[in-house]
Amino acid sequence: MEYDVVIVGGGPSGLTAAIRLKQLAAEQGREVSVCLLEKGSEIGAHILSGAVIEPRVLNELIPDWKEKGAPLNTEAKSDRFLLLTETESIQLPTPPQMHNHGNYIVSLGNFCRWLGQQAEELGVEIYPGFAAAEVLYHEDGSVKGVATGDMGIGKDGEKTDAWQPGMELWAKQTIFAEGCRGSLTKALFERFRLHDGADPQTYGIGIKELWEVKPELHQPGSITHTVGWPVDTATYGGSFMYHLENNQVVVGFVIGLDYQNPYLSPFEEFQRFKTHPAIRKVFEGGRRLSYGARALTEGGLQSLPRLTFPGGLLVGDTAGFLNVPKIKGTHTAMQSAMLAAEAVFELLGQEQPAREASAYSEKFKQSWLHEELHRVRNIRPSFRWGLWPAMIYSALDTFLFRGKAPWTLRHHQADHQSLKPADECAPIAYPKPDGVLTFDRLSSVFISNTNHGEDQPPHLKLKDASVPVAFNLAKYDAPEQRYCPAGVYEIVGREEGEPRLQINAQNCVHCKTCDIKDPSQNIVWTTPEGGGGPNYPNM
Structure with missing residues (x-):
């Protein structure tokens, strides 16, 4: 199937690029065929x-979004920024980047479902349930398009x-909008x-639950962020x-x-966080509705890769446009997609289109998006000094230098290089879940509606099957057992003296943490059969 543009990924950036391409074509009376692939069972899943x-x-993309029923229903009304100790x-004071006046609290999945409807009304062909599994190339090495994976392989x-x-x-240009640590994007790097000359990328893992709380405890539009407990001051978290x-x-x-202690479990830290007196009172008598986890790209401006290459380009979180101090990436992802769509549209209009939409990179450098990311570039890397030095530096950078300090702090190593050997670290004793406020992994995965066909090859692959025991277990006490928020990785057979790694691939919520944090870089995340994975409602 041949198109002018193929887009891989149905998140905010992929859908924005599709909509903008069709808008530009309509404005100039041209035909541009656009196809979008989404590996989830539906847009937003x-x-x-x-x-x-x-x-x-x-506001720029769809000015009449309110009239068209965009699901932005809850306007932000108040901001709180708390430092937690154990009790x-x-x-x-709320940092200026975290002021949310004029913003909206939303389900991003539902917002993407709505964007998908707008894209289809403009003539975009959307194919959910089809995972792009391979990049195709022309003989000259430029990207030709993508291939979806075979279905029905045992x-x-x-x-x-x-x-x-x-x-x-096949496409004249392929836009990769896979989100954080895209499997095809990783191969393109x-x-x-694409990363030559840039700092190593750094990541976070976000774990989230959706609750229904008692009406008297509900404050529509209320926003709270915290730092501090339960993580130590050397660990970046909030x-x-x-x-x-x-x-x-x-x-x-x-x-x-980039945390250092191999005994740390992000999932358990989140569950423990909910027991804090300032937090647990919100959820007393409430009901947990859904659960999910996802890695996010945190490196900022200095970790951005080259955005274009012959036949394709990168948009959204697959490139790394998250504004970490703002804790926002949707508007930045969408803006990158707007710029990319304009560059691709200009290229398609040329009599002899070039292979590379290099104007995208220039448009980015001249945009408010570049200015916004440049202004906050030093905040995240300062946290390698620890919480208190970073808070002091961030205040100076924000209020004194106003983001224009004459230096740029660097990221010096990839996250998988940060772990210390287990014998240099203290194990962390996490409390058992109570099933009311705190939960285990498997009951959490159950309410993420995660499903993979039982008779398909596991999509989590090992480069060397001996490494998990000989290296990860021996040196780091198998941290994959703890950094995975879905219980995918287990060391079994210890009692019998024959330990081995068991991979429960059917539990995978596609967060990509294993591909990022594995200290041996031996785990490779690949796309499972299309439609597999979580099905997040209202997340």
Whole structure:
């Protein structure tokens, strides 16, 4: 199947690019064929975020979004920024980047479902349930398009009666909008050396729950962020709690994947966080509705890769446009997609289109998006000094230098290099879940509606099957057992003296943490059969 543009990923950036391309074509009376692939069972199924949206790009993309029923129903009304100790909470001045006047608390999944409807009305062909599994190349090495994975392959790698071959989708330009640590994007980084000259990328893992709380405890529009307990001052981490409509509250915790202690469990830290006196009172008598987890790209401006290459380009979180101090990436992802769509549209209009939409990079450098990311570039890397030095530096950078300090702090190593050996660290004793406020992994995965076909090859692959025991277990006490928020990785057979790694791939919520944090870089996350994975409602 041939198109002018193929877009991989149905998140905010992919859908924005599709909509903008069709708008530009309509404005100039041209035909531009656009196809969008989404590996989730529907648009929004794999979307997970806080989320508070800054609507500036939406105002430009679809000015009449209110009349068209965009699900931005809860306007932000109040901001709190708390420092937690084990038993106390201290309210601090809210950093200016975290002021949310004029923003909206939303379900990002529902917002993407609505964007998908707008895209289809403009003529975008959207194919959910089809995972782009391979990048296709022309003979000259430029990107030709993508191929979806075969359906109906058994665990043994052989075709079953349900086998259907994958489809090749060819395009003049392919836009990769896979989100954090996209599997195809990862291969593009290596092939085109897109990260040469940039700092190593750094990531966080965000774990989130959606609750229905008692009406008397619900404060629509209330926003709370915290730092401090339960993580130590050497670990980058913090929480969010947002009050939506309909007595619903989203609560989550983000931990930087550059943490050092292999015994740390982001999932358990999140569960422990909810027991704090200032937090637990919100959820007393409430009911947990949904659960999910997702890695996010935190490196900022100095970790951005080259955005274009022959035949394609990167948008959204797959490139790393998150504004970490703002804790927002939707408006930045959408803006990157607007710029990319304009560059691609200009390229398609040329008599002899070039292979590379290099104007995108220039448009980015001249945009408010570049200015916004430049202004906050030093905040996240300062936290390698620890919480208190980073808080002091961030205040100076924000109020004294106003983001224009004559230096740029660097990220010096990838997250998988940060772990200390287990014998240099103290194990962490986490309390058992009570099933009321705190929960275990498996009951959490159950309410994420995660599903993978039982008879398909595991999509989590090991480069060397001996490494998990010989290296990860021996040196780091198998940290994959703890950094995975879905119970995918287990060391079994210890009692018998024959330990081995068991991979429960059917539990995977597609957060990509294992691909990022594995200290041996031996785990490779690949796309499972299309439609597999979580099905997040209202997340």
